[in-house]
Amino acid sequence: GTGTATWVYDFSEGNKDQKDLLGGKGANLAEMTNLGLPVPPGFTITTDACRYYLEHGSTPPDLTDQVTEHLTALEKAMGKTLGDPSDPLLVSVRSGAAASMPGMMETVLNVGLNDESVRGLAAQSGSERFAWDSYRRLIQMFGKTVLDLDGELFEHALDEVKREQGTESDLDLDAGHLEDVVGRFKAIVREQCGRDFPQDPREQLDLAINAVFDSWNSDRAIIYRRRERIPSDAGTAVNVCSMVFGNLGMDSGTGVAFTRDPGSGEQGVYGDYLQNAQGEDVVAGIRNTVPLPELERIDEGAYGELLSIMSTLESHYRDLCDIEFTVERNKLWMLQTRVGKRTAGAAFRIATQLVDEGLIDMDEAVRRVSGEQLAQLMFPRFVSGGDATQLTQGMNASPGAAVGKAVFSSETAVQWADRGEKVVLVRRETNPDDLSGMIAAEGVLTSRGGKTSHAAVVARGMGKTCVCGAEELRVDTKNRHFTAPGGTVVEEGDVISIDGSTGKVWLGEVPVEAPAVVRYFEGEIDPDSAEADDLVRSVHRILAHADEVRRLDVRTNADTPEDTARARRFGAQGIGLCRTEHMFLGERRQMVEKLILAEDDEGKQTALDALAPLQKQDFLEIFEVMDGLPVTVRLLDPPLHEFLPDLTDLSVRVAVAEAEGHPDEANLRLLAAVRRMHEENPMLGLRGVRLGLVQPGLFAMQVRAIAEAASERKRAGGDPRPEIMIPLVGAVQELEAIREESEQVLAAVFEECGVELDVLIGTMIEVPRAALTAAEIARSAEFFSFGTNDLTQMTWGFSRDDVEAAFFHAYLDKGIFGVSPFEELDRPGVGRLVEVAVQEGRSARPELKLGVCGEHGGDPDSVHFFHEVGLDYVSCSPFRVPVARLEAGRAAL
Ligand code: ADP
Numbered sequence: 001g002t003g004t005a006t007w008v009y010d011f012s013e014g015n016k017d018q019k020d021l022l023g024g025k026g027a028n029l030a031e032m033t034n035l036g037l038p039v040p041p042g043f044t045i046t047t048d049a050c051r052y053y054l055e056h057g058s059t060p061p062d063l064t065d066q067v068t069e070h071l072t073a074l075e076k077a078m079g080k081t082l083g084d085p086s087d088p089l090l091v092s093v094r095s096g097a098a099a100s101m102p103g104m105m106e107t108v109l110n111v112g113l114n115d116e117s118v119r120g121l122a123a124q125s126g127s128e129r130f131a132w133d134s135y136r137r138l139i140q141m142f143g144k145t146v147l148d149l150d151g152e153l154f155e156h157a158l159d160e161v162k163r164e165q166g167t168e169s170d171l172d173l174d175a176g177h178l179e180d181v182v183g184r185f186k187a188i189v190r191e192q193c194g195r196d197f198p199q200d201p202r203e204q205l206d207l208a209i210n211a212v213f214d215s216w217n218s219d220r221a222i223i224y225r226r227r228e229r230i231p232s233d234a235g236t237a238v239n240v241c242s243m244v245f246g247n248l249g250m251d252s253g254t255g256v257a258f259t260r261d262p263g264s265g266e267q268g269v270y271g272d273y274l275q276n277a278q279g280e281d282v283v284a285g286i287r288n289t290v291p292l293p294e295l296e297r298i299d300e301g302a303y304g305e306l307l308s309i310m311s312t313l314e315s316h317y318r319d320l321c322d323i324e325f326t327v328e329r330n331k332l333w334m335l336q337t338r339v340g341k342r343t344a345g346a347a348f349r350i351a352t353q354l355v356d357e358g359l360i361d362m363d364e365a366v367r368r369v370s371g372e373q374l375a376q377l378m379f380p381r382f383v384s385g386g387d388a389t390q391l392t393q394g395m396n397a398s399p400g401a402a403v404g405k406a407v408f409s410s411e412t413a414v415q416w417a418d419r420g421e422k423v424v425l426v427r428r429e430t431n432p433d434d435l436s437g438m439i440a441a442e443g444v445l446t447s448r449g450g451k452t453s454h455a456a457v458v459a460r461g462m463g464k465t466c467v468c469g470a471e472e473l474r475v476d477t478k479n480r481h482f483t484a485p486g487g488t489v490v491e492e493g494d495v496i497s498i499d500g501s502t503g504k505v506w507l508g509e510v511p512v513e514a515p516a517v518v519r520y521f522e523g524e525i526d527p528d529s530a531e532a533d534d535l536v537r538s539v540h541r542i543l544a545h546a547d548e549v550r551r552l553d554v555r556t557n558a559d560t561p562e563d564t565a566r567a568r569r570f571g572a573q574g575i576g577l578c579r580t581e582h583m584f585l586g587e588r589r590q591m592v593e594k595l596i597l598a599e600d601d602e603g604k605q606t607a608l609d610a611l612a613p614l615q616k617q618d619f620l621e622i623f624e625v626m627d628g629l630p631v632t633v634r635l636l637d638p639p640l641h642e643f644l645p646d647l648t649d650l651s652v653r654v655a656v657a658e659a660e661g662h663p664d665e666a667n668l669r670l671l672a673a674v675r676r677m678h679e680e681n682p683m684l685g686l687r688g689v690r691l692g693l694v695q696p697g698l699f700a701m702q703v704r705a706i707a708e709a710a711s712e713r714k715r716a717g718g719d720p721r722p723e724i725m726i727p728l729v730g731a732v733q734e735l736e737a738i739r740e741e742s743e744q745v746l747a748a749v750f751e752e753c754g755v756e757l758d759v760l761i762g763t764m765i766e767v768p769r770a771a772l773t774a775a776e777i778a779r780s781a782e783f784f785s786f787g788t789n790d791l792t793q794m795t796w797g798f799s800r801d802d803v804e805a806a807f808f809h810a811y812l813d814k815g816i817f818g819v820s821p822f823e824e825l826d827r828p829g830v831g832r833l834v835e836v837a838v839q840e841g842r843s844a845r846p847e848l849k850l851g852v853c854g855e856h857g858g859d860p861d862s863v864h865f866f867h868e869v870g871l872d873y874v875s876c877s878p879f880r881v882p883v884a885r886l887e888a889g890r891a892a893l
């Protein structure tokens, strides 16, 4: 009637685009119904009704009437009434949310059976066995999902009857045995619930509907949603579907099918079939299924129709579909379809196959794959073969391939790694104390905990290979070994290999290789040659199209000629962040020490003069490799004391020397300097532009080195395009002072060398104040580069070096955020600052160049954000460059 909400839709009233309202299953049942495919009739209760129920604790008042209306129509269409004692209509009550959550929520089959209608069903079907089998299934599923009973109670009772009959197969139980099972099941319900199994069919239906609503908030559904980042308030729809029966005999059965191989993308007939079975039997592994092509032999008619429906669905959905179907006495029924999940490789292959088949265009192909999938194709992988033996398989918590000596404590991991050994950290489970060990190790293996355990979360955050929850391993950290099934003992120091993509663990070294996709990016495989397989060709075509449509440029973060060269091969259009601090490590550390310890200007200048030519050499090579493309050099950022020895270590050394009676003058002076420069919060201390302002000459030396290197390249006929970036600016005055100094140096060098070069001077936006005063800062900056790592750290007040190990896993568990803000840009908070700075910066200086150089530059969701707010480029590590190219293309579509 008017003014009231519609909570229920017939299958014939919906379509595939109404997933939010009808859930994925309901929307697709409707779509198949309207395609004229054989779907058992039924109706869908909307996700709105579920949200109402979750909010109010009761169903909407008019829901019952609407269900009655649709049920009556269904009964009319089927010529039967629900639970009729002589010829019952039976229905399934099936959950189905908008986002696929396979196996996470509940379904109850055969609703409408009771002590009387079971006999009617037997009479109508001519099979007593079938009727009692259906009834025992109803009580079992109802007991478990609606009455919340432990499923094992029923399984044990069923096993007991099988044992009494001396059989393991449910097929050997006859009608009498199954009637006996029903009796035992009803007794279980009575004992456990203090009430009888409900005999009223409508009561069964209503209770089952509410149970599906409740299942939205089951523990496993909540955990699954958190991991898959599905909103917790979306709710599920409920589908009420008339039953068809795969358990009516050997001319009946149930199965699953894929229109293509979800592993490789190849076209063909993939799936499994089980005769004389119902519902979940196929996936539950109660009996051995047969491969789908065998259905041709069992039931040629049903098989032929299934193949024709599969091809209809694939061209209709223009994608790989997966399907659930049932054959009832040689008649095929479709029970579910959806666009199927697939591996990363299959996603790329299928996308270009569909283009070649004329079903989609290249824009759509680019939309169909993701940067995450591309990243998966780029992880190093194990080459099969070799003489390593597989020990066990745990959970694939963080992809990659790691080989190293097993170590059982974080300390050993650090010690052994320091002396150049590759190690794999093996623990029962990890805790924040293991962080240093995890960093030092090639990979992490735990015997406990799932994909949201500390080890898994932290490893994924670090991009470190991790296999967790390898429960078959007995890890004995005290005695420094673990025992694998079969009794193999792996001692500390034995080499093991772990595969974070499959969860497999081997004893010995499994050889590792770069996958074909990486060799293609490296230029080692020509995509047009015979050496390139389908996958390489697909990746090549899709990236070429992404490059065509994207508006964002993609640069790289690189500070060595090797990384720069690789990034350029991977498609980088310049360097967005060339850090200079790494150039002061190794043997140059001592020169920095001299600079810090110098007691007068002359001493300082001598130290700087020694560093200058080395610094110039660094830039020469990088400018050469990036010839013709911009190279943004960031002046020194970290606090100087990072170049000095550790306070504790040094104190010990000094004390020991004194105790031995020969105090070391140099070390004493060093110790004094370390003490003087010690900071409680170095990340908020003397670093970046602040350092440049209080250490006169340091930035000037770096600018001179840049200018001299650029001049030399220019005179050699090159096309160097340096850009100078000042870190950690919070006030325009800081930038102005450094800019003035830098411009003088640049002018002097270019005059000396007789070259003309335009060098942009800009700043990082990484202190919130800089974002908020961007209009002022833009007066003095020719470009902004968002340093989103520091910007996130300072906006949230999270110390990046501490929080991830200390409490982020707890935050993730509690759902405070679904993903670390250091991984995926926090749009409402940090993103807001970026937007303000973009607007204000551009209004003050319309030609202002805008980029981002934090880790977020390679994160898919963040790339979309940077596209939306109108940046000119993103910059990321060399290996993320292809990912960013792809996502920038997807963002533009
Ligand atoms: P899931 O979302 O876990 O796949 P479903 O709602 O699809 O749950 O149902 C579970 C099983 O029961 C599936 O194998 C499905 O094909 C089967 N099933 C559901 N409804 C019916 C029905 N009306 N007739 C026969 N089998 C059904």
Ligand code: MG
Residues within 6 Å of the ligand: 324, 336
């Ligand atoms: Mg299903």
Ligand code: MG
Residues within 6 Å of the ligand: 637, 727, 766, 787, 789, 790
């Ligand atoms: Mg920074």
